[in-house]
Amino acid sequence: MTAVAETGTFAVRDGGSRPLAGTGALLRLALRRDRVMLPLWVLITGGVITSAPNSLRTLYATAADRTELVHTMATNGSLRALYGPAFGDSVGALVAWRYVTFGALLTGIMSLIIVIRHTREEEETGRQELLSSAMVGRRAPLTAALLTAFVANAGVALVIAAGLAGEGAGGALALGLVIGGAGMLFATMAGIVAQLTESARLAKGLTAAVLGAAFVMRAAGDAGTDDGSSVLTWLSPIGWAENMRSFAGERWWVLLLFAGAIAVQCAVAFNLAGRRDIGMSFLPTRPGPASGRLATVGGLAWRLQRGSVLGWGVGLLATGVMFGAITEGATELVGDSERTRQIIERMGGQQGLTDAFLAGMVGMIGMVTALYVVQSVLRLHGEETGQRAEPLLAAAVGRVQWAAGHLAIAFGGAVLMMLLGGAGLAIGYGRDLGPILGASLVQLPAIWVLGGVAVLLHGAFPKAVAAAWAAAGISLGLGWIGPALDLPDAVMNLSPYAHLPKLPGPEMAWTPVLLLTAIAVALVAAGLAGFRRRDLSA
Structure with a gap:
């Protein structure tokens, strides 16, 4: 009994002094648990985008057809709201126009699911408390979750960059990076929300709501302008991704926006993770009424x-x-x-x-x-x-x-x-x-x-x-x-x-x-x- 108590005391003390202790083990566990889901997300998201050039070449076989499409997009605000503006008439530029928004949405959804699954959901089910009784640091679960999201988003970026390299290596790399970067931005945002809420369901809902708001702001901004210059577009991370202008004179400095936002959100998430107990949150669930009002299971x-x-x-x-x-x-x-x-x-x-x-x-x-x-x-x-x-x-x-x-x-x-x-x-x-x-x-x-x-x-x-x-x-x-x-x-x-x-x-x-x-x-x-x-x- 004494040995067990001493071991438990050592584990807690070690986790407190080494906040990242056990990160590697938790990362391996997360990757093992997601060994089916992650490859499917990566291959489906990357595969849809990399298969687009063949379809677009069939739809718009000549340069004149593609030029006419770009002109039509410039005068059609409703379609710009859905897809964004087209910045070039090459096949690669049309791929970016057609898929950058939906690619950012897909990686955003993937990332918020991964992070909340391996943070708040683990706490809600009680598994994280069992893991933390061993030599696991206070910030290790969040670190492992974000690293898992990074692996997934890096996989998507790699598939896109490799699959579209034939359309232009620079444009393919730019498109892969901004879609993966959008995923990581929403992953770190989910890391913050997971510290604020007690429920995994609520954490997913709030992060998804922010993702939806980003899409709506980008759509509203693009509906009014044909060059992505609207203030509403620039207020949305999805708008940042389209303004990378992949295959159409890449703006590499846009990556700094993603890097800065990810870094700031990471710092906030890690600060919050170090200041709360397992299972607790900064926005606790409001207690219900003293006397029950629910008479049926329905x-x-x-x-x-x-x-x-x-x-x-x-x-x-x-x-x-x-x-x-x-x-x-x-x-x-x-x-x-x-x-x-x-x-x-x-x-x-x-x-x-x-x-x-x-x-x-x-x-x-x-x-x-x-x-x-x-x-x-x-x-x-x-x-x-x-x-x-x-x-x-x-x-x-x-x-x-x-x-x-x-x-x-x-x-x-x-x-x-x-x-x-x-x-x-x-x-x-x-x-x-x-x-x-x-x-x-x-x-x-x-x-x-x-x-x-x-x-x-x-x-x-x-x-x-x-x-x-x-x-x-x-x-x-x-x-x-x-x-x-x-x-x-x-x-x-x-x-x-x-x-x-x-x-x-x-x-x-x-x-x-x-x-x-x-x-x-x-x-x-x-x-x-x-x-x-x-x-x-x-």
Whole structure:
């Protein structure tokens, strides 16, 4: 007993005097835990961008076509809001124009997930307290998390620089660095937020909100100017990335903005990490009322998820407005390009270019809504692994009854999300509210199928719940880049969205809608059956 006490005392004292002790071990552990997720993020993000030159050469085969595109972008504010201004007419410059914003968003999302997963989430589950009882310094977990994010972002930058080197080594390196730099900026921001909040869910939500605000500021700034010079653009890190002007006379000094912001945020995060105890935060959760007001498990589920519902709803409404506003501009951009017309028709059907574009945008909103449903369903998994479900189920509450509260918010919330997204699309477009709302609701069976996959994994295969994100991500990826890459139907049909009728349009096919709905019901039933039989936290 004495030896154990002395060992524990030595470990704490050593961790206090050596704040980075154990960083290497924690880094190896983080990389091992993320050995599947990190390569997928890196290869998908880098692969999408490096595959773009072939598609762009097919779409804009001549220098005259590319020059006309740049001219069109200079006069089309709605498309600049979505993609940013085009600074050059080379294939490399068009790749940067088309993908720098979305590359920065993807690396930002990847980075905030990594950092919060290995900091606040570890504390919330109690694992960090166990690790810190050994020779682990106070700042080691944050350091290991940021290093893990650095490895991932460096991988993305390397893939982009190597894959686009044929378009110009300098431009490829610049594009890779700014996309990786944007990821690291949001990684260090997540490191700060992880010290401020007690909840990993809240930390992810706040960092994602800042990421969304950066996109909105960049879009608002670029809508008004065609050269990236707006103050709003320069207030956004995503605006910094586009103003690097990769493949169009690179501004290497922009990298200093990223380096300075990352350094400052690192200093703040490490200072905060050294001043608080494990499990604590600088913004503690506000205590609830003295007497309870939640009479049902459904009411508790709503209380837990109402913030997420509000955030997703506002975001999808704004996304719909933005997509609707660019509809006319997008159809003008097609012009005489038969290849672009084919891509839009593959996304949205053969019913006319404008309706096809609207159908494609409705489909994109549906694919994004699937991410909300997966997140909402997997809140069940978070409550279970966080040991918060067991006290409820120890009372007179059945497992299916408890799960039903969260599933009602997930699957019912999908209806609300699609109505908001469709309403935003109609508002931005300025007409066709009824047909667009109808087209939005037709997306629900595919969304519910992906939600059903999440229920099945949580109920029957809880150790594989991360595959639910993979299923939703693959569907989103196929819908986003599949038409441009002209992927074969056998590949596109892996997504449930590929089987839905393309609306708005003249025809409504009920058979695939009903079949997908039946599949979703079967998946949910199988997941609940598995959940009833297995042990909790198994």
